[in-house]
Amino acid sequence: MVAISMYLFAASVALVAVYLKYLYRRRRRDEPPMVPGGLIWGNCKEFGEHAVRFLHKSNKSCGDIFTIRLLHQYLTIVMDPHSYDRFTREKNFDFDPIQKQVNHNVFSFELINPRKMLKEAGKTVRGHYMNNIMQSFSKYLNETFADISTKDILGNLHEIPKGGKWCTSNLRVLTARTVFTSLFKTIFGNPRPEDTFEPMSVFENFEIYHKYFNYMWLGLPSSLFPAATKALKALVKQPCSSDLLSREDLSHYIRFSTEYMLNCNQAEAEIMGHNLVYLHVNYNTFRVSFWAMYFLLEHREAWVALSTEVQAAIDEKKQYCSNDEPVVFNLEDVDSLPILDSIVKETMRTTSGVFMVRAIAEDTEFEMENGQKYYLRKGDKVAMYPPALHKDPEIFEEPEQFKYDRFVDATFYKNGREVKNPVIAFGSLCPGKRLAITQSKWFLMCLVNMFDLELLEGQSTCPDSAYHGHEILPPKNDVEVRFRHKDSFQTLSFE
Numbered sequence: 001m002v003a004i005s006m007y008l009f010a011a012s013v014a015l016v017a018v019y020l021k022y023l024y025r026r027r028r029r030d031e032p033p034m035v036p037g038g039l040i041w042g043n044c045k046e047f048g049e050h051a052v053r054f055l056h057k058s059n060k061s062c063g064d065i066f067t068i069r070l071l072h073q074y075l076t077i078v079m080d081p082h083s084y085d086r087f088t089r090e091k092n093f094d095f096d097p098i099q100k101q102v103n104h105n106v107f108s109f110e111l112i113n114p115r116k117m118l119k120e121a122g123k124t125v126r127g128h129y130m131n132n133i134m135q136s137f138s139k140y141l142n143e144t145f146a147d148i149s150t151k152d153i154l155g156n157l158h159e160i161p162k163g164g165k166w167c168t169s170n171l172r173v174l175t176a177r178t179v180f181t182s183l184f185k186t187i188f189g190n191p192r193p194e195d196t197f198e199p200m201s202v203f204e205n206f207e208i209y210h211k212y213f214n215y216m217w218l219g220l221p222s223s224l225f226p227a228a229t230k231a232l233k234a235l236v237k238q239p240c241s242s243d244l245l246s247r248e249d250l251s252h253y254i255r256f257s258t259e260y261m262l263n264c265n266q267a268e269a270e271i272m273g274h275n276l277v278y279l280h281v282n283y284n285t286f287r288v289s290f291w292a293m294y295f296l297l298e299h300r301e302a303w304v305a306l307s308t309e310v311q312a313a314i315d316e317k318k319q320y321c322s323n324d325e326p327v328v329f330n331l332e333d334v335d336s337l338p339i340l341d342s343i344v345k346e347t348m349r350t351t352s353g354v355f356m357v358r359a360i361a362e363d364t365e366f367e368m369e370n371g372q373k374y375y376l377r378k379g380d381k382v383a384m385y386p387p388a389l390h391k392d393p394e395i396f397e398e399p400e401q402f403k404y405d406r407f408v409d410a411t412f413y414k415n416g417r418e419v420k421n422p423v424i425a426f427g428s429l430c431p432g433k434r435l436a437i438t439q440s441k442w443f444l445m446c447l448v449n450m451f452d453l454e455l456l457e458g459q460s461t462c463p464d465s466a467y468h469g470h471e472i473l474p475p476k477n478d479v480e481v482r483f484r485h486k487d488s489f490q491t492l493s494f495e
């Protein structure tokens, strides 16, 4: 009996010690207010249930900056959109440990000199490189658009349905067969017939793997999730580096990264892990395209407005080329379409799940835009949570509604002052922003130009908020659509 009491006493003391060391915290002078939470889990429950609602509520009770606790991690949230620039410029707010955490925990590799790699990633998606990427993407997209009407999902050939006959598909599968396949081929080149590393099988395994992304990012081992382990095994069955490097249609970036990692004596497994990360960041473009297409179908007036805008742009160009030539667009032309631009921005606003997290490298005095100063502790994390701003009713009228023309000639205000960056789905660091937006826009232009597309009766979906933290949220469920080639259309080409 005495022994049991001693054990219980020792266990209680240990628990209290763990609690005091890792969980308990007294707010120091000039630190942001702390949001009250549970003894052990902190604010995990409310945050996990509905992060946007929880942060709006905390914003009302605590103000524009406050600290929450997710288990043992203290996280200061900056809710003021006007302080965005200060947040992104603060040199003690460090993204490198976050990026390392993703690479290490989720894709099992480390980069030697990551800043050099990222700088190069930035270069390879700008200027003439971006034009080259867009040319390949546009070529592959035209091929996949032809394929979806003539081949089934297993690749078996069928006749093109004539007389305006409709084909049916799940929308996600349709987006994978067109956008994801084109992205994949633009990055890795055309797969060889013997390759298991090919777009549709990678897509299927990514779909599974991404379900566990947040858990693995937080550090839970992938072995806890057998489905994720199986998917990863399939995803790393890639051609070896020498095989990839021998391909003429390999993207400039993968050629650079593979050669760079080989020169740093990094193992094949690490090169493959890195290839997956690159595909993973590009996967967001696929997700945006899915959502934009879904919203166009759900809001027929948006489809009509976009088709009219695109048709007018094609007609304008057609005056200068013959009927059998493709109509050529460039970056400037694509950027000049206001409804298209608004649809892509509104899609990002409504489906972004991104968390802009930074590690606090040193004790820091952070000055908000209104001049108020706060002390933030080294070792904590600090974040902006764009979805909470994107759903702020003071900035966006009826924020839950998709309004296709919301961003046409519009400015947005908070506390009576203009918000300079109303949509921050790319955070501040993403080098692929312009490319991803252009690819999504190009896909939509080609889609409304070539196809009739409809949601089947009773089909609907919405972003799955259980995946908050993903750059673009996946849908709760897939939907069924029917589509057919238009009787006549002009082939488009990007130069």
Ligand code: HEM
Residues within 6 Å of the ligand: 095, 099, 118, 121, 125, 281, 282, 284, 285, 288, 354, 355, 356, 357, 425, 426, 427, 428, 429, 430, 431, 432, 433, 435, 436, 437, 471, 472
């Ligand atoms: C719709 C598509 C995309 C979305 C929504 C997206 C979003 C993001 C976000 C939110 C971040 C974190 C930035 C931060 O916290 O400040 C990020 C980082 C990054 N993205 Fe993207 N991204 C997309 C497409 C791409 C593409 C196409 C590339 C290819 C070049 C890319 C490459 C990267 C890289 C390399 C980083 C890490 C940057 C660093 O560590 O400095 N992304 N992206």
